[in-house]
Amino acid sequence: MFPSARLDRRSLLRALAAAGAAALLRPGRAIAQSTPLLTRRIPSTGEELPLVGLGSWGTFNVGEDRVARDACAAVMRGFFDAGGRLIDCSPMYGSSQPVIGYGLEQLGMPARLFSADKVWTSSGDEGSAQIEASRRAWGVPRFDLLQVHNLLAWEEHLPTLFAMKAAGKLRYVGITTSHGRRHAEFERVMRSQPLDFVQFSYNILDREVEDRLLPLARERGMAVIVNRPFQRGDLIRRYAGTRLPAWAADIDCTSWPQFLLKFIVSHPAVTCAIPATSSVAHVVENLGAARGRLPDEALRRRMIEFVRSV
Amino acid sequence: MPEWWTYRLSDFLMFSSRTYYRLFELYNRELWPGQLLAVALGLVLLALAGRRGTWQRRVVTAILVAAWAWVGWAFHWRRYATINLAAPYFAACCAIQAALLVANTLWRRGLSPPQPPAPDRIGLGIIFFALVLQPLIGPLLGRAWAGVELFGLAPDPTATATLGLLLVAEESWTLWVVPTLWCLAGGATLWAMAAPDAWVTPALATVALVTRAVRRRRGVSR
Numbered sequence: 001m002f003p004s005a006r007l008d009r010r011s012l013l014r015a016l017a018a019a020g021a022a023a024l025l026r027p028g029r030a031i032a033q034s035t036p037l038l039t040r041r042i043p044s045t046g047e048e049l050p051l052v053g054l055g056s057w058g059t060f061n062v063g064e065d066r067v068a069r070d071a072c073a074a075v076m077r078g079f080f081d082a083g084g085r086l087i088d089c090s091p092m093y094g095s096s097q098p099v100i101g102y103g104l105e106q107l108g109m110p111a112r113l114f115s116a117d118k119v120w121t122s123s124g125d126e127g128s129a130q131i132e133a134s135r136r137a138w139g140v141p142r143f144d145l146l147q148v149h150n151l152l153a154w155e156e157h158l159p160t161l162f163a164m165k166a167a168g169k170l171r172y173v174g175i176t177t178s179h180g181r182r183h184a185e186f187e188r189v190m191r192s193q194p195l196d197f198v199q200f201s202y203n204i205l206d207r208e209v210e211d212r213l214l215p216l217a218r219e220r221g222m223a224v225i226v227n228r229p230f231q232r233g234d235l236i237r238r239y240a241g242t243r244l245p246a247w248a249a250d251i252d253c254t255s256w257p258q259f260l261l262k263f264i265v266s267h268p269a270v271t272c273a274i275p276a277t278s279s280v281a282h283v284v285e286n287l288g289a290a291r292g293r294l295p296d297e298a299l300r301r302r303m304i305e306f307v308r309s310v
Numbered sequence: 311m312p313e314w315w316t317y318r319l320s321d322f323l324m325f326s327s328r329t330y331y332r333l334f335e336l337y338n339r340e341l342w343p344g345q346l347l348a349v350a351l352g353l354v355l356l357a358l359a360g361r362r363g364t365w366q367r368r369v370v371t372a373i374l375v376a377a378w379a380w381v382g383w384a385f386h387w388r389r390y391a392t393i394n395l396a397a398p399y400f401a402a403c404c405a406i407q408a409a410l411l412v413a414n415t416l417w418r419r420g421l422s423p424p425q426p427p428a429p430d431r432i433g434l435g436i437i438f439f440a441l442v443l444q445p446l447i448g449p450l451l452g453r454a455w456a457g458v459e460l461f462g463l464a465p466d467p468t469a470t471a472t473l474g475l476l477l478v479a480e481e482s483w484t485l486w487v488v489p490t491l492w493c494l495a496g497g498a499t500l501w502a503m504a505a506p507d508a509w510v511t512p513a514l515a516t517v518a519l520v521t522r523a524v525r526r527r528r529g530v531s532r
Binding site: 057058059061062063064065067068092093094095179181232278 | 325
């Protein structure tokens with residue numbers, strides 16, 4: 001196991017208590033949830049985050065549908081019950097922000113929430129108003145993390161975000177990209193700005209970020225959030241008919257989603273992966289990737305070779 | 311948008327197929343029994359589509375105006391916009407189409423009459439498909455009956471029925487733009503959701519456009 005993935009005492013005690021309760025109520029699930037989530041430190045503060053968070057693109061955009069909103073709230077409940085913390089969203093995700101706000105209200109605003117959102121507008125003048133609208137949609141007093149979405153007008157938004165952080169209205173500042181786009185510009189911003197977080201796409205097939213962005217994040221002391229861990233489900237569908245190799249048990253993988261997630265979060269520069277799902281069972285399964293053993297470098301190479309052979 | 315060519319169609323899909331189809335179910339539930347009026351208006355449209363009288367043409371045009379205005383406001387603006395950031399633009403396009411049809415009525419007494427000796431069979435066929443067969447596609451593919459998409463309420467059959475009427479009337483290209491674009495947009499949405507019926511509206515639009523273009527090139531009605 002990589003030494004930077006750790007358990008803090010509070011997480012351990014909380015997980016043991018939850019496991020005890022789960023064992024009484026649901027013996028079968030207790031096995032999967034009997035060990036606490038692995039965490040990794042945010043370099044700029046040392047705060048611990050579980051290795052798996054919750055994305056919301058495409059899954060929480062359910063509009064005014066009350067039944068679907070309740071289903072999203074159930075996913076969030078499963079996420080928090082299993083030890084999750086970070087939920088990521090964006091103004092670009094349609095109704096996802098108010099749906100998250102609805103879920104948080106249903107759950108009584110869980111104290112362990114780590115709220116991550118984005119600013120996404122081409123006008124710097126509109127940034128503050130959009131952030132405030134996002135905050136109201138979530139119903140939180142302030143965001144933990146705000147990121148400039150897809151580097152859109154980052155020159156104008158980053159000063160706003162840094163000013164919010166200095167004023168105590170925000171804890172962390174970051175930037176995002178996805179689908180492997182604009183990496184050269186992304187790297188320039190990483191080198192020139194004192195960012196706490198960066199977010200980009202990374203999975204067992206799309207590994208371009210291993211060359212420059214992941215090492216740079218370590219060098220610059222930036223936390224890394226990984227989006228599109230399953231290529232929006234394509235990877236899971238691709239390997240659905242293939243049996244996991246026997247050695248997957250050596251890293252406590254019981255499913256392909258866990259196999260794919262463990263590959264990502266075992267990279268020492270990665271802080272957190274954020275798969276999105278609309279299923280309670282899947283969110284629990286995903287968080288299972290933040291439990292047990294992680295692959296070392298040799299096993300990571302073996303994982304790559306295996307998926308290439310499939 | 312930088313590097314727009316690197317995006318796939320599915321990258322723009324903001325919602326799940328389940329959410330999309332649920333939208334129609336909830337929409338229909340809210341509108342009931344408005345579907346009965348929509349079906350009645352559709353039957354009137356079908357009955358009058360091939361008629362040449364002035365008042366018949368005005369009734370057909372009025373039904374189309376109402377259909378586009380309703381789809382733009384009730385579906386795109388009020389419902390679809392809750393899950394799709396582009397929906398307000400779709401609503402604006404519907405309003406433009408309704409305005410163009412109103413202008414057509416004011417200046418030309420409604421859609422042009424069908425050309426003799428008989429109304430265009432392909433156009434009538436498209437209208438019949440849009441009103442009767444297209445709503446059945448979803449349920450036949452296993453989607454809920456409650457989410458049935460009807461002319462005058464849902465955008466896809468409204469657009470295809472309009473193209474059929476424009477073909478029958480041999481109307482100018484101005485009125486073709488919005489319904490054709492919607493057929494492409496609607497088909498693209500279904501394609502991104504890997505829906506097996508994604509080809510239907512683009513195919514119908516293509517048939518209507520090609521038929522119209524061929525006849526126009528020949529310089530004769532038929």
